[in-house]
Amino acid sequence: MANQGAKKRRDENKKHMSKLFRIIAGCNAIYVMVRMLFFHSTFNWLHWIGLIVTSACYFLPYQQLAKMAKPAYSDDGELIDGGYDMSTGGVCSYLHDVIYITSFVQLTSIYSGKFWYTYLVIPAFGLYQIFGIGKEFLSGSERESEEDDKTRKKRQKMEKRASRPKFVKGHR
Template identity: 70%
Template sequence: MANQGAKKRKEENARHMARIRQVIIACNVIYVLVRMLFFHSTFTWKHWIGLIVTSLAYFIPYKQLDKMATPSYDDDGELLDGGFDMTTGGVCGYLHDIIYITCFVQVMSIISGKFWYTYLVIPAFGAYQSFGLIKGFLPGGSSEEPYEDEKTRKKREKMEKKASRPKFVKTRTR
């Protein structure tokens, strides 16, 4: 059975995207029902803007994930690739994080508007990652070896020597 892995990945990606879609819809329904029906007297134009911002924060990463999960076919319609593996880290993981942070912010903003400050985690993490990347390009950045004192050096050498020794396994013979 050719392309069995691609077929399996295609099905996994379809289930994964459906699950993310359900989470997004559930968060929006909770927000709209609770905020507009129960707290309708405090619903202002700021809340409309918040709903638009969270909708965009859902839409952009979801569309990117959907593009990544889309399988590719050849000219004959045969499945070539099942799409990107959604369980990997990197950009895919960051897009998932944005969606989950948006879910948290949207639902918790029903309780207090101060939960909107949680969105600052996203640019703060981006700055942290960028700083690590930029630091690697600077002279004297990450290329230097950390200072190792005599005690630590001897301990490391002892562990390396111990690890390089052959291992013997005792077995019982009958």
């Protein structure tokens, strides 16, 4: 029963990575088959570049997620850690978003090349995040003074409560 949580996470991560691989392989297969077989007369060097770009945009996040999901074993082969929890937010969530946006762009670019503009969402969101962090950093002095007031009031309340006489029941 030891490490049951780690074993469960290892199995969940394995299923999740398998699902992501099927999505990536399926999108690439559909793109290649439809673009090269049905629209072969309009297939040119820009489409090859698009295939290379989308493949890179799949490969890099997938490799990073695979490293995060990799379980850790001890020297004797016992499972120590089941890997990173893929359902959490943060960087893991952003990497998933890149994969999903890439699959959307790849499949919809079969219909129209204008869907490549959807890729601008990724750097736009990055700038939005950086701007938000920068805004918090610049306005940090105001927040600190507000927090200091709150902390000061809380401290005064605790001191007042601590200075009250305490009545203790005696034993007879």
